[in-house]
Amino acid sequence: MDFEEFSSKVSLFILEMFHFQVVNQRSFQLLQEYLNAAKGFSSPEQHSYHFIFYLHGDTTSEKLEKVEVSLPCPQVRFLSPNRATILPATRAALGNLLFACGLSRHVKGGLTDEEDSLRISDLLQQASEIQRHNETSLLGMEQKLVVVKNAMCIGRGVRVSFCSALAGLTLKQQLALLHTLGKAFDLCKEIKLLGHSVLIGDRYGVDNLGNLWLNHEDNEEKWSAFLSAADLVTALKYKREATLRRAKELKVAKLMEIEMIFTHDSLSIHPRYLRFLNEIAESALQHGAVGGGKFYELPVKVIGSPNELGCYEGEKKCSMTTFEVDDTMGFVAVPVWENLTNMYSFIEQHGEKALESRQRFKQLEERLEEMKKKTRKLLKLRHLTFDKGLSRDKCLSACTRLSRSARELTRYTEGLSICLSHENQLPEPGSKRPLCLKWDFSISEL
Structure with a gap:
């Protein structure tokens, strides 16, 4: 290597080091602004803060690694006109920055084993900051x-x-x-x-x-x-059969004048189910609506397992599924091997009971929807949803307590998206997932 080439490389190295130093200095200044805003000493001038640091990957390496971290605008809780405290969400954001820079592996933000012990207000504030940052980072x-x-x-x-x-x-x-x-x-x-x-x-x-x-x-x-x-041929065959099944189900429901007819996944693809639909459609076309049309709000579920179908087709002795009424959702369950005469007879005898259960179920659904809208409006939430595994009674109970505590909660919940669930769980950075709030939370935890 001649002197000119060596001199050029040294000059380039000095320029790079100077550039790294300038970038680090800017980020340190920005960090000071962030801390001042978090402590209430100044107002944040931007919605998010973007830091870039050039750091050594480890003590033995001379190579500098680029670390980029974006933090949402800090929130402040003023205890008095001249005194403020850094909120947990902001502390967690700072922890993420330190963690990314390799300064500590014990300060990374987010809730872990302490989720249930945190105050509800801290949970809501931290979720609010994460969701706001997500909206900015996920724009587009x-x-x-x-x-x-x-x-x-x-x-x-x-x-x-x-x-x-x-x-x-x-x-x-x-x-x-x-x-x-x-x-x-x-x-x-x-x-x-x-x-x-x-x-x-x-x-x-x-x-x-x-x-x-x-x-x-x-x-x-x-x-x-x-x-x-x-097997793409089979896949397209299943798609066509699924479309045909849906069309047949709609036709049968219309001929019988019931709300709907449906079945579970394992039976839906069995040839016996489609044969059942065809037979019922043909018979209903001749006999007309079940009960003279008074069961138009009644759903009918077709039941039967592949094992039972094997017993039925082979005329073997085994325990067979029979007609039944579901008291929770209010539908009549009909075995797939039954004929229209037995089916009509059972519905005419027990359909009234099923309709009463159906009516109660619909009223509970309507009440829950009204309570959901009321709670979302009172707490000024963007979205309010329920975990699929949460019973309707628990959903109603949670909505009732949220509504009663709306005055205390609104300042924390405005603009939030909440899902009532079995456990507290913060939104994941970079996702649209809402804050999960335990349905049996206590307002005393606020």
């Missing part, structure tokens, strides 16, 4: 997801969705999975996927609706291999 991300899905639908003729088990994925993670799917499509261009539906989930296979399932943990090579080997 949803539109990108829609664009990519539409591109796959128009370009490849494939409809793509995510299974409910992946509801906790961030929008960024969903977008990354869609890009992976695009690469998988490129690897198997010779495969005709027109008209198919792809469901990104936690396993591989073809379900009874004809969806092609992909495991989200794998890469484009494995996805491409599955799509190349999948």
Whole structure:
């Protein structure tokens, strides 16, 4: 290496070090502004704070690593005109910054084992800051997801969705999975996927609706291999059969003059179920509406297991499912091997009882919906939802306590999205998931 080349490299190194020093200095100044705002000494001048530091990866390495962290605008609780305290959400945000810089592995933000012991006010404040930061950072991300899905639908003729088990994925993670799917499509261009539906989930296979399932943990090579080997003819067959079943169910319900007729997944794909629908439709066309049309609000569920169907077809002796009335949701359960005469006879004898249960169920649903709207309005929430595993009684109980405490809670809940659940859980940064609030919270925890 000659002197000029050596001199050039030294000059470049000095410029780089100077640049790193300038960037670090700016971030330190910005951090001081953030701390002053968090302590109430000044007003934040921007909605979010973006820090860039160049740091040594470890004590033995001379190479500098770039660390970028964005923190939401700090919130302040004023205890008096001249005294304020840093809120838990802001402390957690600062912990995230320190954690990213490698200063401590014990200050990273977010709730862990202490979720249940935190005060409700701290939980709501921390959730508010996370949600506000998510809205800023995810601006336009949803539109990108829609664009990519539409591109796959128009370009490849494939409809793509995510299974409910992946509801906790961030929008960024969903977008990354869609890009992976695009690469998988490129690897198997010779495969005709027109008209198919792809469901990104936690396993591989073809379900009874004809969806092609992909495991989200794998890469484009494995996805491409599955799509190349999948029985696409059977998948399209299942889709057509599902469409035919829905049409038959609507026809039977109309002929019998009932609210709906439906069944469970394992029976829906069994040939006996479609045969049952065809037989009932033909008989109902001749006999007319059950009960003269007075059961138009009654749902009918068709039941029966594959094992029982084997016993029935083979005329073997075994314990067979019989007619029954569901007292919770208010529907009549009908075995798939029964004929229209027995079916009409049971409904005419027990349909009134089922309708009473149905009416109670609908009234409870309406009451819960009204309570939900009232609670959301009182607390000025953006969204209020319920965990699927939460009973309606628990949902009503939680809404009642939230409404009674609206005066104390509103200053913490305005603009929040809350899901009443079995446990407290903060929104995940980078996702649209709401704050999960325990349904049996106590206002004394505020």
